[in-house]
Amino acid sequence: MTASIKNKIKTSFTLRGIEFKNRVFVASGTFGYGDEVRKLVDVSRLGGIFTKSLSWKPRAGNPPQRIVETASGMLNSIGLANIGVHTFIEQKLPYLRKLDTRIIPNIAASSLQEYCDVLELLEEQEGIAAYEINVSCPNVKEGGLNFGTDCSMTGKITASLRKLTNKTLIIKLTPNVTHISEFARTVEAEGADAVSVINTLIGMAIDIKTRKPKLSTVTGGLSGPAIKPVALAKVYEVAKSVKIPVFGVGGIASAEDAIEFLLAGATAVQIGTMNFVDPVISVKIADGLEIYAREHGILDMGTLVGALDADLKFSVLQSWL
Amino acid sequence: MCGMVQQLCKVESCDEVAAKTFLLRFASSEITASAQPGQFVNVLAAEAGEGPLLRRPFSIARVDGDIVELFFHAIGTGTLLLSRKRHGETIDVLGPLGQSFRVDADYDTALIVAGGIGVAPFPFLTADLLKRCKRIETFVGYRNAGQILTSHLQNIHIATDDGSKGFHGNVVQLFEPFLDRTDLGKAKIFACGPTVMLKALSELAKRKNICCEVSLEGHMACGVGLCQGCPVERTGDGSKYALVCKDGPIFLTTDIIL
Numbered sequence: 330m331t332a333s334i335k336n337k338i339k340t341s342f343t344l345r346g347i348e349f350k351n352r353v354f355v356a357s358g359t360f361g362y363g364d365e366v367r368k369l370v371d372v373s374r375l376g377g378i379f380t381k382s383l384s385w386k387p388r389a390g391n392p393p394q395r396i397v398e399t400a401s402g403m404l405n406s407i408g409l410a411n412i413g414v415h416t417f418i419e420q421k422l423p424y425l426r427k428l429d430t431r432i433i434p435n436i437a438a439s440s441l442q443e444y445c446d447v448l449e450l451l452e453e454q455e456g457i458a459a460y461e462i463n464v465s466c467p468n469v470k471e472g473g474l475n476f477g478t479d480c481s482m483t484g485k486i487t488a489s490l491r492k493l494t495n496k497t498l499i500i501k502l503t504p505n506v507t508h509i510s511e512f513a514r515t516v517e518a519e520g521a522d523a524v525s526v527i528n529t530l531i532g533m534a535i536d537i538k539t540r541k542p543k544l545s546t547v548t549g550g551l552s553g554p555a556i557k558p559v560a561l562a563k564v565y566e567v568a569k570s571v572k573i574p575v576f577g578v579g580g581i582a583s584a585e586d587a588i589e590f591l592l593a594g595a596t597a598v599q600i601g602t603m604n605f606v607d608p609v610i611s612v613k614i615a616d617g618l619e620i621y622a623r624e625h626g627i628l629d630m631g632t633l634v635g636a637l638d639a640d641l642k643f644s645v646l647q648s649w650l
Numbered sequence: 651m652c653g654m655v656q657q658l659c660k661v662e663s664c665d666e667v668a669a670k671t672f673l674l675r676f677a678s679s680e681i682t683a684s685a686q687p688g689q690f691v692n693v694l695a696a697e698a699g700e701g702p703l704l705r706r707p708f709s710i711a712r713v714d715g716d717i718v719e720l721f722f723h724a725i726g727t728g729t730l731l732l733s734r735k736r737h738g739e740t741i742d743v744l745g746p747l748g749q750s751f752r753v754d755a756d757y758d759t760a761l762i763v764a765g766g767i768g769v770a771p772f773p774f775l776t777a778d779l780l781k782r783c784k785r786i787e788t789f790v791g792y793r794n795a796g797q798i799l800t801s802h803l804q805n806i807h808i809a810t811d812d813g814s815k816g817f818h819g820n821v822v823q824l825f826e827p828f829l830d831r832t833d834l835g836k837a838k839i840f841a842c843g844p845t846v847m848l849k850a851l852s853e854l855a856k857r858k859n860i861c862c863e864v865s866l867e868g869h870m871a872c873g874v875g876l877c878q879g880c881p882v883e884r885t886g887d888g889s890k891y892a893l894v895c896k897d898g899p900i901f902l903t904t905d906i907i908l
Contacts, residue, residue: 387889393869405879606694
């Protein structure tokens with residue numbers, strides 16, 4: 330009986346003609362290239378894998394210390410350490426494309442040309458479902474300013490990449506701006522198919538014995554459950570202001586968290602930092618979503634997207650009682 | 651990393667065996683079946699929201715039947731929570747992880763050098779070396795007599811910083827003159843401890859032309875190479891960094907820059 334009901338629940342969704350089997354993904358930089366924990370995680374249970382960021386050449390990344398645990402979260406300054414797109418194509422993609430899930434390379438670059446070069450090279454490959462663009466990188470030509478905090482630059486990257494591909498183009502937005510929805514509207518206008526909301530928040534920690542910053546780069550990116558309420562608010566803001574789908578990401582640690590993101594307007598979610606704590610958490614969350622759907626008589630997970638009950642008078646009153 | 655598992659393991663016991671130093675014993679026949687000396691486990695001490703977010707890495711100190719033993723210092727929230735685990739409670743363990751000591755190399759005498767809690771991987775290594783009929787000399791350094799751990803080690807030489815037991819000074823000072831002995835045959839050093847100690851030892855090994863393997867500690871989130879959080883600079887061409895979790899924690903000192 331349970332199985333027959335389970336079979337009726339529609340978990341899949343479609344983006345630019347590509348079907349994803351469910352709404353749970355693993356976030357870029359938190360699942361390597363899919364092979365590190367292949368014996369533990371049944372990735373066929375996931376909507377897809379966002380790979381570690383890829384740049385044109387391999388990047389060594391930042392010197393240690395790259396990681397600091399903070400209250401309910403962590404700071405990182407990995408420095409986009411990656412094997413480079415060529416090695417990815419030779420050594421990782423042949424394995425990845427055999428997996429029964431969607432593969433979404435994440436592209437990071439330090440110039441507009443590099444974004445285009447990496448994407449064009451990936452365009453020649455089989456087995457890629459979509460691209461996610463990490464715009465939270467320093468723009469070397471413009472004095473190291475972050476692309477992603479410059480709205481016109483973010484738009485320009487989107488427009489340039491749009492011309493190069495017919496595949497789904499997802500722009501990962503940084504929350505370190507005044508109005509994230511302006512950035513979302515801009516990339517939507519320039520042809521993005523979806524946005525990922527949010528990348529890490531800038532944070533810092535200091536060792537009071539040595540008076541030195543704990544990270545070698547002084548500041549880093551804050552992630553984990555600590556940022557979930559911020560991410561949820563940003564997803565809510567963006568989902569209200571654009572028509573393209575939103576991938577909700579930021580501190581998701583349970584199916585309940587994932588449901589909150591769907592209700593706030595996310596079409597799908599990405600699990601990030603919690604993969605480090607529990608490599609199989611994404612599968613547990615996918616299971617949890619189905620259990621929730623079954624318990625609440627939901628036949629299509631899509632009906633949860635943006636289904637926030639915004640009768641504020643009622644909810645404010647209820648929160649006071 | 652072929653035998654890696656993630657499982658809830660039953661704690662057998664957790665006892666303070668020296669000042670703030672605990673011996674945690676837990677059951678896992680899967681881990682004991684595949685673990686090699688020098689490998690580590692990544693342990694989650696508490697449920698979500700009840701303690702630190704991330705796992706904590708610990709060298710496997712010894713395996714005893716189905717029991718895995720860990721030594722750790724209770725110094726932060728995570729290790730304090732772990733130190734309070736009692737018989738029958740569970741911990742979430744990911745392991746065994748990382749590379750092991752290369753015990754099958756060509757040498758007659760294993761020279762083990764440990765600083766403080768750096769002694770952790772050596773009871774396991776000692777058991778393996780005994781099976782291989784290697785001669786073993788073990789040098790351990792502690793701040794004071796209250797911290798000394800020597801169980802399941804062989805031919806032990808002790809140094810304390812305050813002179814409260816054994817040699818008065820650090821473990822490298824105790825160890826260095828020993829290398830001039832002529833009866834060692836071909837020697838190999840296995841070491842674990844604070845970075846300054848490993849650095850001094852690495853220079854000594856280079857001077858004396860002795861192979862030296864060290865077990866490193868690193869700030870890491872996942873323990874399996876996902877987070878890329880634990881780099882150590884490597885020598886030679888190729889990529890600039892190795893990862894402590896995946897490429898280590900055991901490294902030849904000639905392969906890395908400490």
